[in-house]
Amino acid sequence: MDFVNAPxxxxxxxxxxxxMNSILMHLKNRRLIWQGHxxxxxxxxxxxxxxxxxxxxxxxxxxxxxxxxxxxxxxxGELRLLLPALQQRQQQQQRxxxxxxxxxQLNGEPxxxxxxxxxxxxxxxxxxxxxxxxxxxxxxxxxxxxAALLWHDALEIPQLKRLxxxxxxxQAVQFILRQSSALLNALPxxxxxxxxxxxxxxxxxxxxQRGQRSGRQTMVNMQRHWPQLCMxxxxxxxxxxxxxxxx
Amino acid sequence: MTQLWLYxxxxxxxxxxxxxxxxxxxxxxxxxxxxxxxxxNEQASQHGIEVGMGLATAALLHQDIQVIAYNNEQEQxxxxxxxxxxxxxxxDISLYPPQGLLLRVHPMLMMYQGLDNYWLAIExxxxxxxxxxxxxxxxxxxxARMLAINAHNQLCADKQQAMQILYEYPLSRSELTAKQxxxxxxxxxxxxxxxxxxxxxxxxxxxxxxxxxxxxxxxxELQHPQTFYLPPAxxxxxxxxxxxxxxxxYLQRPLQHLFTQLEQFLRWRDCYCTELELQLIQRDxxxxxxxVHSAQGDYLAATWQKLTALRLENIQLTAPVTDLKLKxxxxxxxxxxxxxxxxGRQGVMRPLxxxxxxxxxxxxxxxxxxxxxxxxxxERACTYLPALQQADLPAQLHSQRPILLLPKPQPxxxxxxxxxxxxxxxxxxWDEQPILRDYFIARSPDGRWCWIYRQADQRxxxxxxxx
Numbered sequence: 236m237d238f239v240n241a242p243x244x245x246x247x248x249x250x251x252x253x254x255m256n257s258i259l260m261h262l263k264n265r266r267l268i269w270q271g272h273x274x275x276x277x278x279x280x281x282x283x284x285x286x287x288x289x290x291x292x293x294x295x296x297x298x299x300x301x302x303x304x305x306x307x308x309x310x311x312g313e314l315r316l317l318l319p320a321l322q323q324r325q326q327q328q329q330r331x332x333x334x335x336x337x338x339x340q341l342n343g344e345p346x347x348x349x350x351x352x353x354x355x356x357x358x359x360x361x362x363x364x365x366x367x368x369x370x371x372x373x374x375x376x377x378x379x380x381x382a383a384l385l386w387h388d389a390l391e392i393p394q395l396k397r398l399x400x401x402x403x404x405x406q407a408v409q410f411i412l413r414q415s416s417a418l419l420n421a422l423p424x425x426x427x428x429x430x431x432x433x434x435x436x437x438x439x440x441x442x443x444q445r446g447q448r449s450g451r452q453t454m455v456n457m458q459r460h461w462p463q464l465c466m467x468x469x470x471x472x473x474x475x476x477x478x479x480x481x482x
Numbered sequence: 483m484t485q486l487w488l489y490x491x492x493x494x495x496x497x498x499x500x501x502x503x504x505x506x507x508x509x510x511x512x513x514x515x516x517x518x519x520x521x522x523n524e525q526a527s528q529h530g531i532e533v534g535m536g537l538a539t540a541a542l543l544h545q546d547i548q549v550i551a552y553n554n555e556q557e558q559x560x561x562x563x564x565x566x567x568x569x570x571x572x573x574d575i576s577l578y579p580p581q582g583l584l585l586r587v588h589p590m591l592m593m594y595q596g597l598d599n600y601w602l603a604i605e606x607x608x609x610x611x612x613x614x615x616x617x618x619x620x621x622x623x624x625x626a627r628m629l630a631i632n633a634h635n636q637l638c639a640d641k642q643q644a645m646q647i648l649y650e651y652p653l654s655r656s657e658l659t660a661k662q663x664x665x666x667x668x669x670x671x672x673x674x675x676x677x678x679x680x681x682x683x684x685x686x687x688x689x690x691x692x693x694x695x696x697x698x699x700x701x702x703e704l705q706h707p708q709t710f711y712l713p714p715a716x717x718x719x720x721x722x723x724x725x726x727x728x729x730x731x732y733l734q735r736p737l738q739h740l741f742t743q744l745e746q747f748l749r750w751r752d753c754y755c756t757e758l759e760l761q762l763i764q765r766d767x768x769x770x771x772x773x774v775h776s777a778q779g780d781y782l783a784a785t786w787q788k789l790t791a792l793r794l795e796n797i798q799l800t801a802p803v804t805d806l807k808l809k810x811x812x813x814x815x816x817x818x819x820x821x822x823x824x825x826g827r828q829g830v831m832r833p834l835x836x837x838x839x840x841x842x843x844x845x846x847x848x849x850x851x852x853x854x855x856x857x858x859x860x861e862r863a864c865t866y867l868p869a870l871q872q873a874d875l876p877a878q879l880h881s882q883r884p885i886l887l888l889p890k891p892q893p894x895x896x897x898x899x900x901x902x903x904x905x906x907x908x909x910x911x912w913d914e915q916p917i918l919r920d921y922f923i924a925r926s927p928d929g930r931w932c933w934i935y936r937q938a939d940q941r942x943x944x945x946x947x948x949x
Contacts, residue, residue, distance in 0.1 A: 310930035310947030315926045316883050331833055331870075339886040342864045342946065343852030348879040358850050359840060366844060373839055377831040432929020463882055463902040463923055464931050464948050 237247070282408075285319025292439060292453040293426070297318070300402045301425025302395055303407045306442075309338055311432040313412060314384075315461060316439075321382060322350045330381040330407075333357045333374040336367040336387050356407075368394055375401035375409055381409045388415055396423050434466035485702060486587040486639060487595070488604070489626035491616040492564070494521040495557045495581055498613040502549070508535045509548045512537050520552050554580050567611060571603045576623075576708040582624050582630070584708065597639050620644050622702035628656060645701070649675040656700075662693055674700075688816070708930045717747045717755075717810035726765060726802035730794040733803065737790060741783035748813070754779030757812040760790060762797075763805035770797060775841060778834035779814055785835075792843040837869050854879065858909040859917055860887065860945060882923065884933040884946030894934055894942040898924035904936075923948070 246427030262268045264463060288297045297303065307313040321332060334341060343353050357374070361367045367387060374380045374399065390411065399416055402409045408425075427442040436457035443449050458465045492498070496511050508529055511521035517537040519526075529544035540547060557580040565575050565583060574586035587600060595601040597619075607884035609617065618634040620626030621641040625648055632655050638644050652673050653663045666689075677685075677697065678751050686694045698704030721740055727733055737760075748755055756779040772793050774919040780786060831839075840849045850866040856876035857863045864887055867873055881903065903922030910916045919935040926932055 294629050308928060308930060309949050310886070310926075310932065312931060312948065314949040331836075337886065339888055339947070340864060341852055342860075342883055342885055342887045343866075344863055344879055344883045345855045345881065345885050346852065347854055348883070349880045353854070353875075354867075354870055356851055357840070358852055358866065359844065359847050359871055360849070360850075361844050370840055370844065373836065377836040379833045379836055447804070458902055461866055461948075466901065466925065479826075 304427040307430035333383040378405040485740035487626040488585040489630035491630040497521040575711040577821035738931040745783040759809040764801040767801035776838040789842040891943040
C-alpha cells in the first residue's frame, strides 16, 4: 500500500490535471512519498550485525544512530549478539565505545579475543542511575563515540528523547540493555527488540522499528561464532553425554 | 652607561647542596671518568686533599673519606634554584652551567643607588643559601667570568682598573684552548697583556676568528648576547569576595572572572593548562580544595568553567566562602593538533575532552579501560587501566571466557546443565594465592550461559555470565 506523506503538496497545485499515477510518480521522484516495504534508509548505509537472519529482520542491520532498546535476561548472549557489529564498526570508524554501568565486572579478555581494541573502550561506572544517563548523553553528544551501551532499567520518555537527540547529534547508537519485560511501545525509540534464550542462540522479536512493521521474529544461530555456547543439535546418530549437576 | 657585569662562580655547588649531618666527615666529589677530586670539603682539605688530586692519592691521605660521584644534572638544578632565588633581587640573570651565574649589574644601579648597595643585597640573598662562591665584576661578561673563576673576589666599577688586573694573568688562566695558547706561546705571547697590545686587525690576520671574538668580547668591544633567565610560568590568583557565598552555584560569576584571567595568562604564553587547583576559602573552616583536570589541556575560560561547575556540583559547603584561590598546577605547551578536513564527521569534542568531562563529574576512578593481564587466574587476568591507555595484550587470549564476571565467585545454587568442559586452571602457587579449579560452561534452565567451577573440595561456584 502506498502512503502519501505530503498531501499539502497536492493541495497547493489544484490545476494538476494528470492522472493519479503520474502525480504519484512525480511525488515519488521528489521523495515525498514513503512506501511501506521500503526501508527508510538505503541498504548500504546500514550497519551489518554480522548475523544474516538479524540483518534480514532489521532490513539491513543496526541503525546508524538513535536509541536501540534490547529487553533481555542478563547472560543469554545479548552482548555476543552485538559484538561482531561493534568490532566491525570500531575498525571502520576509529571512534570510542562507551560501556556504562554494567551489572557485573566487565572482562576485557573475550572482548579482546573477538578483535576489539580495549584502549578504545571507555568503561564508565557512575554512582547513580542519573549519572549513568548523563554519561550516556555526553558520550553520544561528543561525537567521539560510535556507540554507547547502557544497562538501565527505569526509563522515562524525556530521558529517552534526550538520548535520541544526542545520538543523532553525535551520529552514534545508544544500546540500552534492560531486564524487565514490560512492553514499551510508546517510547521514542529507533528500534526495540525482545531477546529470548534459544537452544542454538537467541530468538529476536521486533517490538518496534521506525518505518517497519512490529511483531516480526527470527532466530539468530550462534553456532558458527560460539560453538561452545550452543546446545548440541539433536541428531539421531549421536549419543549425548548428559551431565546434570544438582546444586 | 658603561657596562658592568657580575659573575658568581659556585666552585663546590654539588658539595654545598649535599645534606651532611656529620660535620667532622671528610667528603669529596669525584669525577667518575677521570677519577679526580673535583670538590672537597673543609675536613678533607685539612687532611691534605686538594682539587685535581687522583682518587687513589686521596684515599691514601685519608682512608675514611666519603666519596660521591660528580653529577652535572644536580648542579644545573641547583643553579636554577639559585637563579630563581636571586631573581628576587636582580632582574637580568644569565645561566652559565654548571657552576656560574652572570648578573647584568648596570641597569640595577639606579634602583640600588650604587654598586655597594647592590652587592649588599645580592650577598644577603646568597648568605641564606649557605653556599660557597667566588665573585668578581667586570666591564664585559667574559672579563667578569675570568676574574671570578680565578677567585678575584672584588668588585670594581672602574673599567681600566679591572682590565689592568685581568691583563696581568697568564694565558693559562683564560678560557683559550690549549691549542690556541700554544700557538700564541710560540710567537712569545704569554700574558693577556701581550695579546691585548696587538691591534685586533693584526690578530685577525694571523690567528683564527675565534680568538678575535674572544679578545673583542673580553674587552667589551664586541657584542656578547646573553640569554637571560626567566622564572617558570606560574598562575596563582586569589579573589576576595565582596559577599560571603554559601551555595556553590553562586560561585560561577566570581569564578568566571578568575578563569578569564587564566585564559589571558595562557593565551599570552601560548600554553595549555591540564590541571587546576581551586581553593574555596571558608569562614571559620578549613578551605575546600578541588583539583580540576583536563586530560587534553585547555586554555579557554568557558571550558574550565564547565569542568569546574561539574566538580562543584558534588561539593557541599560547610561554611560561607570568603575567598577564591585559583592555581594552575600543570602548564604545558600546546601540542599540534591534526585532523582531516575531509574526514566528514567533525566531532564536537576530542576523546580526551570527553574523558575530562566525564572524570570531572564522576571522579577519576569512575572511568577506565578494560585490560588483560598475563595470568591464568580469571580474577587476575581481568584488570582495568586508566582510560584510553594503550596496553599490551598477552600472547594468548582465551576465547572461552565470559564477558561479565561476578565481583566474587558465588556458591552455585541453581540447577544447571553442564555443556562444555572441564578446563582445569591450576596456577598461582608462586604468590600464595593458588587456585585449582575445573571450569565448565553451563546453561541454566532459563537459558543463561554460566561459567562455573568445581574446587578440589567438590564445591561448586558461579563466576560469570557469557552475556
